[in-house]
Amino acid sequence: PSKERHVGKLIQDRLPPSAKDLLHLAGKLGRELGLPVYAVGGFVRDLLLNKPNQDIDLVVEGNGIALAKALAQELGGRVREHQEFLTSVVIFKDAKGAESRIDVATARLEYYEYPAALPTVELSSIKMDLFRRDFSINALAVRLDSTPFGQLVDFFGGQRDIKERVIRVLHTLSFVEDPTRCLRAVRFEQRYDFRISTSAERLVKNALDLKLMDKLAGPRLFGEFKHICDEDNPLACLVRMDQLGILSAIAPQLTLIPTRKALLQTLQDMLSWYRLLYFEKIPQAWLVYFLGLSHGLPYADTSDLFLRLGLPENKRGEILNQREQMRAVRGRLEAWQKRQNGQTSKVSALCEVLAPLSLESLLYLMAETGDEDLQKKLSRYITQWQHEKADISGDDLKELGLPPGPLYSHILRSALKAKLDGEALGRDAQLALAVTILREKQEVDFHKN
Ligand code: ATP
Incomplete structure (x- = not known):
């Protein structure tokens, strides 16, 4: 130097x-x-x-x-x-x-x-x-x-x-040597608000013309995509990759059609919203975005896409499974909402419907739904309802003289349900509920005491 x-x-x-x-x-x-x-x-x-x-x-x-x-x-x-x-x-x-x-x-x-x-x-x-x-x-x-x-x-x-503020490669064969650098160039460009140099951009195009993305091993692609999903603004990276033709070169299903792009934006907003709540549980950003990238694709295309993106077998299974689970839940949610209009829908019933979903799927559903009321309910479920516990415990039931058995969990679940539905707020109301259930089941002979 x-x-x-x-x-x-x-x-x-x-x-x-x-x-x-x-x-x-x-x-x-x-x-x-x-x-x-x-x-x-x-x-x-x-x-x-x-x-x-x-x-x-x-x-x-x-x-x-x-x-x-x-x-x-x-x-x-x-x-x-x-x-x-x-x-x-x-x-x-x-x-x-x-x-x-x-x-x-x-x-x-x-x-x-x-x-x-x-x-x-x-x-x-x-x-x-x-x-x-x-x-x-x-x-x-x-x-x-x-x-x-x-x-x-x-x-x-x-x-x-x-x-x-420019992203420059060190020599003209850089992207040929390692095509993941095309993705890295975009990532650093967007992260720092730099720009890819004119010659580097030409070299990216050249690498795409040479179909070099096809030669790229899945796991390396997955690694880079994960890094992108962990950026502050993954969508900006995806949009730029789309514009450069990188996305379609990786997989034609990845093209950012407007609906997918809008959904990814909402997903990004949801993730920012959730992060600002500082909950202990942290969602895997890549999972949320991958769900978004596969929005609207049939099962087989999705499976192909994730294979191409190098998801390890277990992760591919997990995300496909989450998609299927969401499908089932969507149907049950709709039924729940219909009942709601007839005023019989309860929060506890909603919680039951949502219980099988991962945090990532919940955030995804929240982003996906156009229904403001459902969105609000999902947000309350994520932030509050799913964490609720009954105000009474097993010790209380023991004191009531309940012998060990399955009734313990049944009663505690009933107490939680009643709490969620606003039917038994606080310890006293839930203890009273426990007593009622015990009387019904005649497990404890209250007349004896
Ligand atoms: P980040 O802030 O995202 O961690 P980083 O530059 O530290 O950025 P790493 O992926 O940890 O990213 O890489 C560390 C260093 O290794 C880079 O700064 C770069 O010099 C080099 N490097 C990483 N990947 C490649 C690659 N595909 N080709 C060439 N050099 C690379």
């Missing part, structure tokens, strides 16, 4: 103490072991962009495992090694006691196949490591063992591209 830049101050100013300490420690150990060590990839990109990123990846020139072991010793952690590529993960407990991990890779010249056009002798191993990465903004490194600390290593114009 021509103009040397040091980012020690950025690290000092922008990172939490734990990350700072770790980077300095890695640098110190690198110096002691005589191993050049770098922080690389997304972490450096986000440091320059001033976005939080706890994911520290290290690359060592020489032998990463030696450095990983030293790091683990200092941190009181352990190392999981992959000898073959000299990569490893250091697993340790952070200051708060949470499990933390750092990837430590090795950059060695013998790992790289040299593209014929490159003058090999001039490349260092860190340069080769960075050259194999997807985009210039992801091909930055910070040297940690140098003095002064934190020399920025930028062989491919990553700083410039961050400044110009």
Whole structure:
């Protein structure tokens, strides 16, 4: 790099103490072991962009495992090694006691196949490591063992591209080498509000013309789709992928027809709504979006689509099963609503209908229905009704003298039902209900006491 830049101050100013300490420690150990060590990839990109990123990846020139072991010793952690590529993960407990991990890779010249056009002798191993990465903004490194600390290593114009807010590939065969990069380009473009460079966009189109998506293994596609679903705005990524022709190249069923797009938007809104409630249970975003992507498709097409998207067998079964379950529930919901208009529908009956559904399916149904009243009911079920418990417990029944048996759960369920339906609010009313049931069943002889 021509103009040397040091980012020690950025690290000092922008990172939490734990990350700072770790980077300095890695640098110190690198110096002691005589191993050049770098922080690389997304972490450096986000440091320059001033976005939080706890994911520290290290690359060592020489032998990463030696450095990983030293790091683990200092941190009181352990190392999981992959000898073959000299990569490893250091697993340790952070200051708060949470499990933390750092990837430590090795950059060695013998790992790289040299593209014929490159003058090999001039490349260092860190340069080769960075050259194999997807985009210039992801091909930055910070040297940690140098003095002064934190020399920025930028062989491919990553700083410039961050400044110009552009996603650029490092060479023209980048998408041929790895077509998942087409999806990654869109993901970073949408996440940071950058734009894919004109030449990179042409190379994406070129890759699609060459039908390279067909060669892509399912599990890699699934991995990228999952990442997209975890973004803040997955729909923006999907719309852009649609526009570039990536979606239809992956599977013709994926095309974003207007109804599907509108549904995906609503799903995104529902997920944001749910997240803001800060419930403990967190939905799997990809499941919700995959349900949306298959909206309106017949079973066989859906199954094909999920196969193409590389869903592991068990997950494919799970999502197909959820779709089928929703179908059954839709019918029962309709019946419930009809009864509602005749004023006999009860909340407890609704809860029974909805009980088999996963959180993902519930959010999906909520997004899918155009019926505002049903939407409200579903939201109350998600936030409140499904968590309700009876105000009396087994201990109360024991005190009433009920001998062990199935009546316990029957009564508690009845109490909950009555509570949901507003027929027995509070402990006293539910105890009275319990007594009534016990009298009916004549399990306890109240006249004796
Ligand atoms: P995120 O913030 O989404 O985690 P990231 O850049 O950290 O972004 P990872 O998927 O964890 O994403 O990848 C770490 C680094 O590995 C990237 O910054 C990039 O340099 C490199 N990388 C990941 N996937 C590829 C790929 N398909 N081709 C080339 N390089 C890749």
